[in-house]
Amino acid sequence: MKKVAFITLGCKVNQYETNAMAQKFIEKGYEVVEHTEYADIYVINTCTVTNMSDRKSRQMLRRVKELNKKAIVVACGCYVQVAKEELEKIEEVDLILGNNEKNNIVELVEKFIKEIEKQEKIEEVENVMEQKEFVEFGNILYTEKTRAVIKVQDGCDRFCSYCIIPYARGRVRSRKPENVISEIEKISKEGIKEVVITGIHIASYGKDFKNIKEKEKIGKTGKEYRLIDLLEEINKIEGIERIELGSLEPLLITEEFVSRLKKLEKICHHFHLSLQSGFNETLKRMNRRYSVEEFRKIVNLLRENYEDVNLTTDIIVGFPGETEEEFNKTYEFLKEIKLYKMHVFKYSQRKGTKAAVMKGQIDGKKKEERSRKLIELSDKNEEEYNKKYIGKEVEVLWEEEKNGFYKGHTKNYILALARKNNKEGKSSNLNKIGLENKITKARCIEAGKDHILVEV
Numbered sequence: 001m002k003k004v005a006f007i008t009l010g011c012k013v014n015q016y017e018t019n020a021m022a023q024k025f026i027e028k029g030y031e032v033v034e035h036t037e038y039a040d041i042y043v044i045n046t047c048t049v050t051n052m053s054d055r056k057s058r059q060m061l062r063r064v065k066e067l068n069k070k071a072i073v074v075a076c077g078c079y080v081q082v083a084k085e086e087l088e089k090i091e092e093v094d095l096i097l098g099n100n101e102k103n104n105i106v107e108l109v110e111k112f113i114k115e116i117e118k119q120e121k122i123e124e125v126e127n128v129m130e131q132k133e134f135v136e137f138g139n140i141l142y143t144e145k146t147r148a149v150i151k152v153q154d155g156c157d158r159f160c161s162y163c164i165i166p167y168a169r170g171r172v173r174s175r176k177p178e179n180v181i182s183e184i185e186k187i188s189k190e191g192i193k194e195v196v197i198t199g200i201h202i203a204s205y206g207k208d209f210k211n212i213k214e215k216e217k218i219g220k221t222g223k224e225y226r227l228i229d230l231l232e233e234i235n236k237i238e239g240i241e242r243i244e245l246g247s248l249e250p251l252l253i254t255e256e257f258v259s260r261l262k263k264l265e266k267i268c269h270h271f272h273l274s275l276q277s278g279f280n281e282t283l284k285r286m287n288r289r290y291s292v293e294e295f296r297k298i299v300n301l302l303r304e305n306y307e308d309v310n311l312t313t314d315i316i317v318g319f320p321g322e323t324e325e326e327f328n329k330t331y332e333f334l335k336e337i338k339l340y341k342m343h344v345f346k347y348s349q350r351k352g353t354k355a356a357v358m359k360g361q362i363d364g365k366k367k368e369e370r371s372r373k374l375i376e377l378s379d380k381n382e383e384e385y386n387k388k389y390i391g392k393e394v395e396v397l398w399e400e401e402k403n404g405f406y407k408g409h410t411k412n413y414i415l416a417l418a419r420k421n422n423k424e425g426k427s428s429n430l431n432k433i434g435l436e437n438k439i440t441k442a443r444c445i446e447a448g449k450d451h452i453l454v455e456v
C-alpha cells in the first residue's frame with residue numbers, strides 16, 4: 001500500500017482542504033502517515049499570508065525529500081498560487097498544483113507517477129541501446145552433463161517488425177574470440193563433448209568488431225572476423241566432439257559459408273533456420289530480409305552438402321494482415337520444402353513494435369486453426385523423416401537414463417531412445433558401457449513421431 005503524508009501551513013481552510021485531499025487518497029487505497037515518517041508522496045499545503053509563511057513552506061518542501069529521496073513531493077496551496085515560478089526553482093519539488101487542482105490531486109499525482117515510470121523505461125531502453133560491448137560473465141563451467149551452451153553474442157540490429165528484442169537487448173555485441181575459446185577449452189577439460197553456440201543473432205557475430213586486432217587474428221587478408229572464423233577455431237579444440245549451432249538467420253547460409261562449414265567435422269548436421277512465413281508479402285511486413293525463393297535455395301544448398309541434414313524452423317501464424325490466401329501459400333511452401341520440424345507460434349502483439357499497431361490483427365480462433373494445421377504437418381514430416389532411419393546405423397551422444405530408457409541425440413539432433421532391457425529382457429550394452437559422456441554407434445529399430453528407437 002502506498003503511503004502519503006501531509007504538511008499543512010496556514011489557516012483552517014488549508015487544514016480543511018488537507019483533510020479533503022487525505023480522504024481522497026484513502027478512498028483510492030493509500031495509507032496516510034505522519035509527515036515525519038517514510039512516505040511515497042508528501043503533500044505540502046503551503047501558505048503565503050506572510051513572508052515567514054513563504055519561508056516555512058520552502059523549508060518544508062526541501063526537508064521531506066530527506067526522508068525518502070525517491071518520494072514525490074507535491075506543492076499546493078496559496079503560495080503556489082501566487083509564486084509558482086519561485087517554487088519551480090526548488091529542485092526537491094516534483095509537482096506543483098494550484099488551489100483549484102486540489103480536488104483532483106490523486107489523479108494528477110498518479111498521472112505524474114505514470115509519466116515518470118514511462119520516462120524511466122525509455123531511459124532504461126536507451127541505456128541498453130547504448131551498450132557497445134559484450135558483457136563478459138567470465139568462464140561459465142556450470143553446465144548440463146554432456147552439453148554446454150556457449151553465449152558468443154548479444155543484441156540484434158534487424159528490427160523485425162514483431163520483435164521487441166532489439167529494444168530489450170540493444171545492438172549487436174560480439175564476445176571476444178579468445179574468451180569464447182578459453183571457456184570451451186576449460187569446459188572440454190571437464191569432459192563436456194558438445195557445445196551449443198548461441199546468441200540473440202549469431203549470424204551477426206563479429207559485425208561489431210572494429211578492432212583491427214580481431215581482423216588480424218585470421219591473417220593478413222584484411223577480412224572481417226565472423227562466425228565461421230570462430231567456428232573454425234572451436235572445431236580445433238581437443239575433447240569437443242560436437243558443435244551445435246543455435247538459431248540461424250537464413251541469409252548467413254551462403255555457398256562460401258557452407259564450403260567452409262563442411263570442412264568442420266564437429267559441426268552437427270542440424271540447422272535451425274527461422275523462416276517465420278512462407279509468403280513474400282508477409283515476410284516484407286515482418287521486415288524479414290529474405291524471400292521465399294532465397295530460403296528455398298538455402299535449404300537446397302544445405303541438403304546438397306549434408307546428406308543427413310536435419311532442418312527445423314520457426315513459423316508465426318496470424319501475423320497482422322495474413323489473409324487465408326497468404327496462410328495457404330505459407331502452408332503450400334512448407335509442404336513443398338518439408339522441413340523436419342516446425343516450431344509454430346501464434347502471433348502476439350508486443351507493445352512498442354511496429355506490428356502491434358498494424359491493421360488487420362487476426363483473431364485468436366483463426367490463429368489457433370492455422371497453428372493446428374502446421375503442427376499436424378510438422379508431426380507428419382518428423383515421423384516420415386524418423387522412419388527413414390529404421391535399419392540404419394547412427395551415432396548417439398548419450399545423456400541420461402529415464403523410465404527404463406537411455407536418452408541421447410544423434411549428430412543431426414534426432415532424439416534417440418534405447419531400452420535398458422529389451423522386450424526379451426536382455427540387458428542393453430549401454431548398461432555395461434555406462435552413459436557418462438559416451439558417444440556410441442547404434443542401430444535404429446523403430447521410429448516414432450518425435451524419436452527413433454535404437455539398440456547399441
Ligand code: SF4
Nearest residue numbers: 156158159160163165
Ligand atoms: S526476430 Fe530475431 S532477427 Fe528479428 S529482431 Fe528479433 S532477435 Fe532480431
